[in-house]
Amino acid sequence: MGKADFSNPEYYYNRELSWILFDKRVLSEANDKTIPLLERIKFLSITASNLDEFFMIRVASLKDMDNAGYKKPDIAGYNPRQQLKLLNVATHDLVKEQYDVYDTLVEQLREKGIDIYKDDSRLTKKQAVFADRFFEDYVYPVLTPMAVDSSRPFPLIRNKSLNIGAIVRKKEDATQDYEFATVQVPSVLPRIVEIPNEGTEGKAYILLEKIIERNIDKLFLNYDILSMCEFRVMRNADLAIDEEEAADLLKEIEKQVKKRQWGEAIRLEINEGADSRLVNILKSELKVKREERYSIAGPLDLTFLMKMYDIKGYDELKEKEYTPQPVPALIDCTDIFEAIRKEDILMHHPYESFEPVVGFVKTASTDPDVLAIKQTLYRVSGNSPIVAALAEAAENGKQVTVLVELKARFDEENNIVWARKLEQAGCHVIYGLVGLKTHSKITLVVRKEEDGIRRYVHLGTGNYNDSTAKRYTDVGLFTCKEAIGEDATAVFNMLSGYSEPAGWNKLSLAPLWLKDRFIYLIGRERDNALAGHQAHIIAKMNSLCDPDVIEALYEASSAGVKIELIVRGICCLRVGIPGVSENITVRSIVGNFLEHSRIFYFENNKKPEYYCGSADWMPRNLERRVEILFPVEQDNLKERLKSILMTELNDTKKAHNLQSDGTYKKMSRARKSISSQQIFCEEAFSVASKAIEGTDKNDVMQTRRFIPE
């Protein structure tokens, strides 16, 4: 029997279709009756913002390729046009599901006393007065209605903006032809407006566009409004920057971010049942094809639902907020450097607080013995305490080097602001390497101590963003091991424009040789299996679509390696193919916290190795980004990582298992319900409590708190 051709397209799943399945898994959370109602609303909102981004980047990219006549098939054998066709069906299906769930949730919300009016037909007199006054006082002054005629061309409709289109005709002449008019629903005002709810304890809301529609005649005084509808346009939003030619990358990105508003229209959402004249005008002016039109049986742009989550007075409809626990090794810690010298420290966020990482930078910024602080910033929070600490460090005379990745998609403007602020404070700001996004998460603090220079390093799988650190799962490591300190120094020297060092100790970097490293590690398991030794891989990541890595996994599986993958999102690998992937299982965990950590375990014939890193198994990570993979070598920390992986493999409540037909299936109800995220919360609380016992009892009040049900 010949060797299987592991590059056979039949063994791969299309990346975009796989992403749709991921969004469906998120949608399934919105459909899960065991989850509190407002949490389900939040999930539904997330599927909507996910889908928006998917269109603006992925679908747009496919369209670009198709327009350019690019026909090269992807790893699953589909060319761009074929993918667009398949996606068209899948996305329409997903959108329909979204609105089915929306209808269900709105109904359930009403039962709980949160009433979202579909339109103005249910407004009482008092409510109508309120709505109209609201319109006059707040909305009317900021509206810019635009009519389209021979002297006024069709306006540029901004990307993602919600608009009301209308067919109008001049009042004095009924024989005249109709005209098209449009007004953008202002994004500076809240989308969802609370209106007085008489006689009941609950709350009532109406959408802003409904208030506008109710008063639209005030915008076109001399016109009759023949029909109207809401519409929304999605445009190609990927930046096209030639970094080689851009003399000033910062200015170029600022320019391109502005242009994002006017990319090619790739999706048109419009109310179901809209006037066909409206539909035709929009179709023609925006140049969208039939399959790119989405008739929506509900309010457009469901991202407004995220605002619903913040409603006061309905805590019973939400999960109790989890407060990240203190990191046990740092409880009662007065000197973080001393703690790190004692031993390496592993943190598991958001179960454990991100505060120590912020504190690490803050402490370094004022420590007189610290000579230099270096950090990569990919996505930072607004008013980031880390950015403030870095600026302070520079003002205190320390050498501060910050690599700000300007090309963090949709965070470009945010990052430009922080870059400028840091430069003004005296930091040396680097904008990364031409053609590569710096995605690694690393901080280096160089300190002059009594016995010489010591380097303290933080490496992580998540961004230096204290806000997302409360919502995403990630792991981070503090260490002052010389081998890693040397490598960290070399990383920043390389990012500053210097040559690669002659050798590396512990860290593996992309795009240098990280991919080769992974393929080597997988290959080593394969060789061990062939030699009759124990061979096992457990890998947790966000996405898996690199064909070389998948091929290596297939080879390993066919040699007998047991491979357990925890892949949150896209997975182009197919399971259950005889002779190819029988030994591979894939599960996706979608829960309250966004699974974001990347952890890798290789059995290595009874000498297990654990790695964490910033890279997923995607070509963009392994070949086009600066990423870091770091080993975790301290025995107790290896045990911890093992425990994390095993707990996730035992999750029966939030895990979706990939089937051989490409679909995902949750565990049946008969089994014991285990939520890995819940277990981590409980464990973190328990461990922190035990660690605090025996310390000042007053401190207990600082630690906390509520455990999710």
Added chain:
Amino acid sequence: MATKLFAAIDVGSYELNLKIVEFGPNGMREVDAVRYRLDLGTDTFSTGKVSIEKVDELCRIIGEFAKIMKSYHVTEYRAYGTSAIRETKNTHILIDQIEQRTGIRIDVISNSEQRFLDYKSVASKGDDFDKTIGKGTAIIDIGGGSIQISLFDNDKLDVTQNMKLGVLRLRERLNNLAAKPSRHGALLDEMIGAQLSVFDKLYLKNRKIENLIIVDDYISPITLKRTMDSDTPGFINAERFEAFFERLKVMNAVEFSRKYSVALENISLVFVSAQIIRSVIALTGAKTIWCPGVSLCEGIAYEYGESKKLLVSPHDFEEDIVACARNIGKRYMSDDKRSQTLESICMTIFDAMKKRHGLTERDRLLLRISTILHDCGKYISLYNLATCSYDIIMSTEIIGLSHAEREIVANVVKFNHRFFDYDATVSGVEHLGEEAYMKIAKLTAILRVANGLDKSQKQKFGCIKATLKDDVLTITVRTNKDITYERGMFEMRADFFEEVFCVRPQIKHINKL
């Protein structure tokens, strides 16, 4: 012991290097290192000057180095420029530019100094170095323009020789020949073999070489990377190297680049470097190859550490220089016994005159070398001894000595055989400066007096003592032989000694009988 930080900067032909090194109780430790590719060599070697654009970039990078040094609060540094800076026509202008724009002063070192520092960089590897040179060892230092092969015998440097077989130079020659790529290997073999065969006849002879130490920019990083996880990183055996070389010959450049993480544009240089090493392995029969992965910066730091007594080197580098000098002397049929006698006398006088001469330990070494080479010119001419000795020394690289130091030695040897030229212009030492002029005068005075004491070249004295009291240097000689001739020759040279030091030397003869 408190720790001390030091910065070493190397401005090379195609790369700038900065290393921040920490000296502490455990010796020398690298704290930071940056490398920046900047091709200065092409400009220098082709046009004779570094272009303005390159100067700007050079200043920018050196300025960045200065900032890095400042961030570590480093106050002491040494910055050396090698061949590209040394051979450019406007060296002084260039150095001044750099200093004015960055505050960093670059000192230009000779090839022999550079190679000696490279050698010290290997020595900085401590145990591995001591272990390796215990057996017959050759260090092959491969640069862009030339290579230096140094042979060790019983852990002492014995011979060192420079050959114009650098990787850039060989690649340039190959390109000029416009031969088919399939012929490159054989052509390189011929080019390298021609010079190595001379080296073999002159120096290798029947020497047993077990270990080869490689100092280079291409093979060393690959070897280190491939052996990182082994018990002996950097060490491979000759068979493994041969297997690597065979793979290098057949693999295409892109494949090789990917597999070994080497930039595509450097593949040809990797090949040339590998060919050189392979040829030396074949010539010497070495079994083990060690790539310590060092650079000039380590040597610079090591030397600094030694000079400031921040680290104690178990290896006597001075003896290596002396050993090389002896080898040069041997080449020119110097009388070993005579040289040793003369050396002994000179050192005795030098040490006795410490309070008066104002010379340093380094000058003592120069005097030693002068005594070893004092009559090398006899190989060419007995009549024109002074000029021939001077010319031989000036034409020979003495590892560890700067060009200026070599010129001092050459002049001391010259004036040992003829009258001292007081006019610096006439004697050709004006460019060396006043300090060097005085050194030449003082060392010459000592050597001439010592030479006078053994004029018969019969090494009549068993041992001598010298004591300085008031303004008289009494040299006590114990022998039962007739020293009339020596006394006469001594008296003739004593005048110059008295003139230079205001000390009158006199002989006190104690007849053993």
